[in-house]
Amino acid sequence: MGLSPADVLGPQGLIARHHAQYEFRPQQLAMADAVAAAIRERRHLVVEAGTGVGKSYGYLVPAILAIGERKSAGAADRLRILISTHTISLQEQLVDKDVPALRRIVPVDFSAVLAKGRGNYLSRRRLANAVQQAHRLWGQEELQELNVLQQWARQTSDGSLADLPRQPSPRLWEEVRSDSGNCMGQECPTYQTCFYYAARQKLKEADLLIVNHALVFSDLALRLQSEHASILPPVDVAVFDEAHTLENVACEHLGxxxxxxxxxxxxxxxxxxxxxxxxxxxxxxxxxxxxxxxxxxxxxxxxxxxxxxxxxxxxxxxxxxxxxxxxxxxxxxxxxxxxxxxxxxxxxxxxxxxxxxxxxxxxxxxxxxxxxxxxxxHDGFVYWMEQELGDKPRITLSAAPIEVSSVLATALFATMPTLVMTSATLAVGRQGSFEFFQSRVGCQRAQTLRVGSPFNYRRQARLV
Known part of the structure; x- marks a missing residue:
């Protein structure tokens, strides 16, 4: 019998044994049990968890345990789980704090990878071309930056923008970054040492993928254009934290x-x-x-x-x-x-x-x-223009689907065995109904759970 969420998050669980100041939160355990059941029974789940519940552990713990259970069963295929956030701060919390902490405590061998958009990676071929055409493309300042990029490219392990000690000018990075529209694939002379394809291979081998909503819906938009095109590998379970932003992000990327x-x-x-x-x-x-x-x-x-x-x-x-x-x-x-x-x-x-x-x-x-x-x-779209004045005026022509629920219902929820959506603000009305949120994102069939905050606001808050 494998570990349960209570074995990790309970008052006598693994975390409590490692941290003397650990405060057990029954709301967090209720959420973790619901997520574990959704993964086990292959169904969708919507969870509203109030401030202080500890949502990240509420889905990370059952996700990691499910990965371990699949491995211990000797299954030929791994259970791949995607965790998506809207903000960079939450993504950094998961990557730098929560996942490493659980890796030390939970006795499950799992791999976790942060997925980045393609434009975050240097293209060796495009860098070589930028150097070759330097006299036609760059001024003196950009030539100095180009020299720094060349030196960095020889030393960097992953070739991502975050690894650069100093950010280059946007125009220069635009010219040397990896770009799907400027890719030769396996015919590229630098394919064997390509930073982007090395990162994609790591994603395919990972158990836990940590991404942001923008990348997920960029991938979805690409899949809608071509069934053979994708950014992310197939996953068995997807967890969307900060799920209240899903509709807006989907509109932006499908528009x-x-x-x-x-x-x-x-x-x-x-x-x-x-x-x-x-x-x-x-x-x-x-x-x-x-x-x-x-x-x-x-x-x-x-x-x-x-x-x-x-x-x-x-x-x-x-x-x-x-x-x-x-x-x-x-x-x-x-x-x-x-x-x-x-x-x-x-x-x-x-x-x-x-x-x-x-x-x-x-x-x-x-x-x-x-x-x-x-x-x-495009039928069913709303069209508008935006104008920005100033030193560099800009006119933007925009269009977005009036509703994305039908697209998400068929392209996302119907194809994903388990999808968990959570946030502190999803239910509406005195009865705490999830119907409005579910109708807007196209997920009509889902279990729902609402857990309040563990904070005692009367004792722990002051109005000033």
Missing amino acids: LAVSSTQVEYALNRLYQEHTRRGLLAESRFAEQQKYVAECRQQARRYFESLVQQAGLQGAARRVRSPLHVDPPLSSSLTAMAAQVRRVAKQIEEPALAQDYRAAADRCQELANQIEAWQQQK
Whole structure:
């Protein structure tokens, strides 16, 4: 018979034996028992746990015990569990404090890995290209940063941004980070030493994956586009802490947003006339340089026209019907993409040609997004514009699904054996109903549990 949550969290449990000041919380144990049952019976669970319950131990302990039970049973396949948070602070608490503490106390051998988005990792190939094209891309300050990056790349063990002693400029990191749109896969000359693919392999071998909601829904959006594409490996159990944020995060990642600054950045990466830098800086690309200048002018006219047509005077305005701008910016960006692809065919070195193909793909992606927004191609979406004034004004074209429950019901809850959602604020009304939350996220069939705070507010709080 394996350990139970009470054997770890109870008044005479493992934690109490290790910590003389341990305070047993029956609410925490009730939550842990419910999570253990949900994992064992392969069903969904919604838990509201008040402040001070200790939610992280309430789901980590049963998760770790379930992993250990699967291993002790000699099962061929491991039980892989995903823990997702919304805030970085909670993620850091899990990785740096809670998981290491439980590893010391609970007699279960398990591996835990922090999953990061792809853009957090250095691409060795892109770094080499940035060095090779340094005279066309960078100024003096960026050249110094590039030199630091080269030295760091020889020493770092994981190649992630968090391992850098000093953060590089956003523009430089954008040029050297790992990017799904600029990846050669196994054909890449640095594939065997790729930091990102090494991190993915660790995820596949881990028992416990610690991620954030943004990465989970980025993965879900990618899977909806292609059944063969993914960021995260398949999991058996998913736990969402800070679950009250799920609907908003899902809307953000299942929606659409494209801005004037994104277009400007993509064009600047191709060529900046005042600095004479960019991928198309060589004199043999004079024709393409003219295309960049024309496309930049068209982009400015396009966004100015949209603002006028929509009557955008404040920070944001809803756009209830398609807007018509002639000629559309999407056509100019598509033509620009064709020009860059023509250049890519002239580059003999495959690793360098990939940078040009990726730049062309980015122009086409922006064209598709702008066209989808302008023509309001997605049914069931709400469309709006936002304007930010200042030294660098920005116009953002946004769209989001009016409701995400139907998508999550089929793409998330129907495919996951066990999904646990917890937060301090999920139930509403005097009766503490979870119906509103469940309807908004698309999880109609789930066990529910509400445990109050162990704090005695009359004795432990003061109004000032």
